[in-house]
Amino acid sequence: MGKKHATDSTGTPATVALTAAGVSFTPHAYAHDPANTNFGLEAAEVLGVPPERVFKTLMTDVDGVLTAAVVPVNGSLDLKALAHACGHKKAAMADPALAQRRTGYVLGGISPVGQRQHSPTVVDESALLFDTIYVSGGRRGFDVELSPGDLLALTKGTTANIGVAKI
Template identity: 45%
Template sequence: MAQATRATRTLDEAGIAYTLVAYAFDASVESKGRAAAEAIGAEPEQVFKTLMVIAEGKPACVVAPSSGEVSMKKIAAALGAKSASMMKPADAERLTGYKVGGISPLGQMRHVPTLIDETAILFDAIFLNGGQRGLQLRVTAEDLARILDARLVDVAA
């Protein structure tokens, strides 16, 4: 498994400290985030998923705990839109340059508005996808928000 991805290069270029954790990715499991948490020995609330959404025709990225659901109403409101919906997987892959199951908010092909669930600040660091299936990054929420120019908001359902 390659350890350098666009996500890790983005962090390296910004001088942000992170830790890489590789694990055996299983595409057949229903909750990939929970499976990742179990595989790396982290709490599910500390492992965050990357969701690509469309809000009134405009793409955005949402980083939220893998242990819960998100509220499209809260996401839309945070983005100043009337509604939001999940992006189709093929569109998410084309926009980010990553495969579903390996989408990172870092190093995407196109910069889009990004929201991070506010619970991220409850942890010393969070885990999120490192840009390929079976690769997690451990990074602080503050560093992640700063490099992504993201806002910390409540997106939980």
């Protein structure tokens, strides 16, 4: 993977944070179809990547704490498993306006990296099956490829079985 710098035309808070931390990543820009609201599956299809390697960032409310849950795009989030992984009893999807305000990103472009305010981050353990995974680079139509270990280190994240595969 080629290391990119914040001066690239794809500069977002995510790429700035990755560059500042010295993390190697590969940017992947693509033409986003505004009619498509399934952002993660669109990214997998357009980039030609198996959907289990592309992860979506879902902002959740875990007993009052805004928490980033990072799960494969071909599945869904198990809120009960997320709450348990965080040592709490209850989790729900965060209010979209709050998620956008706190992260500094728009829905469909929320990256786990470079958020305006740090949120606890839980990454589905399936990410560890791959040398690299794809996450939003901070806007619709832009993903970054990086190692799961680098993502966990940069977000101070943990892993847990929080994803549910769709059949």
